[in-house]
């Protein structure tokens with residue numbers, strides 16, 4: 514049932530492509546929304562102006578007077594202990610004091626920061642595919658690849674809010690350099706831009722008038738295009754290796770996959786489940802289930818709100834259980 518009178522959290526989902534905002538209630542409903550493209554290549558102040566624009570639009574909602582806290586899920590790495598963010602795909606922000614800047618923009622409301630992968634994990638554990646699971650890896654496969662862990666029934670963000678950042682574990686020892694400084698990272702093989710890049714390099718072309726994107730590659734793969742299928746198969750292989758490594762380390766029972774690339778559906782999930790049988794072959798890893806995320810593109814917002822509400826004692830994944 515919708516709660517018309519309760520406390521709300523203003524949630525921000527900051528990514529390399531877009532900045533989304535919403536007012537979220539204790540039932541996980543989004544009462545107002547705002548959205549801006551991320552000026553990812555601009556300077557720090559210009560990127561912050563876009564965030565402030567989203568907050569200002571939310572501030573014009575009739576529901577704003579019920580907002581008690583702000584929750585931010587940001588592209589990583591983040592440092593939740595310092596309130597700073599350094600999103601790999603936004604070079605103008607390195608150690609950017611996002612918590613302080615947002616607090617100033619909202620008149621001093623308390624602000625909670627988590628990585629976007631941790632936010633998505635909080636959302637899927639609270640209301641989605643990982644609900645009721647004690648040990649889970651949740652992943653966002655999109656412009657980048659993020660993730661988070663539920664261990665022993667609890668969200669496990671780690672000291673700085675980055676634990677479970679599966680996009681930057683290496684699955685190809687001598688693989689391509691990654692913007693993070695590593696090599697052969699899961700993200701370098703499985704993110705949307707890298708699926709597109711690999712398909713283009715191998716000779717795939719979008720339909721006339723169509724933009725080259727992972728969604729276009731997915732459409733071509735569904736139509737049987739061999740190059741498009743191969744690019745998704747390679748992404749699936751990288752994800753399978755990362756999931757298997759995680760299962761061996763911490764005994765997850767389920768891997769939940771969301772983000773734009775997961776919208777490709779069986780084009781991604783079928784080869785992923787198949788390759789997981791190759792990599793997760795131990796007795797205690799072979800039963801890992803792979804499930805699509807349930808909350809779709811709203812997971813970051815719902816999770817950021819849940820993390821903030823729980824921190825501030827309003828409501829959250831721990832409430833009512």
Ligand SMILES: [Zn+2]
Pocket residue numbers: 680681682691692693694695696698700701
């Ligand atoms: Zn990396």
